[in-house]
Amino acid sequence: MTLELAAEVGYAGLNIEAVARRAGVGKHTIYRRWPSKPALLLDALSRVWITDLDYDDTGDVRADLREQFLRSAPALANPPIGPVYRGLIAEAQTDPALRATLHERFLLTVERRTLDRITRAQHAGELVAGVDLEFAAEVLCGTLYYRHLLSTRPIDEGTVDALLDMFMAAYGTTR
Structure with a gap:
């Protein structure tokens, strides 16, 4: 309900009072659980988004990364997320606590799940052994977030394929 309201009125237009009205409760009820609009929205986002971040493991790391990135891109681009x-x-750019929370609850979660998937691929022999993949996971995720948050360029199949081609050229065992 919170995300739907936010999609209707926009982030700036959303306030606790409107959420309370939509929920049919007093604003103090909302404030008891969520001390601020960002806290409320972070909780709402985590309920619909984090559950959709798990990678398939088909034995083909490139295909699994591609499927996940193409599935995630519309969620990042469209309402309500x-x-x-x-x-x-x-x-978060002016609120260090919110920035830290976003990093911990969302960005690190995405990076860790990506790292877990590519590490499994490394252990299975799909990726070069003995290479630290932490930075690679950050670059894979960061590229898509950069495009989504700071660029007007799309995250489409061509973008994802080019990113994965670079990743596989650098880390794949069939270079």
Whole structure:
């Protein structure tokens, strides 16, 4: 309900009072659980987004990364997640606590799940052995977030394929 309201009125237009009205409760009920609009929205986002970040493991790391990136891109670009997430990112630039929370609850989660998937691929022999893949996971995720948050360029199949081609050229065992 919170994300739907945010999609209707925009991040800046959303306030606790409107959420309370929509929920049919007093604003103090909302404030008891969530001390601020960002806290409320972070919780709402985590309920619909984090559950969709798990990678398939088909034995083909490139295909699994591709499927996940193409599945995630529309969620980041469209309501209800996209506009709310962009609003939180913007607010986090002047709120160090929110920035740390966003990093811990969302960005690190995405990076860790990506790292887990590519590490399994490394152990299976799909990727070069003995290479630290932590930075690679950050670059894979960061490229898509950069495009989504700071660029007007799309995250489409061509973008994802080019990113994965570079990744596989650098880390794949069939170079």
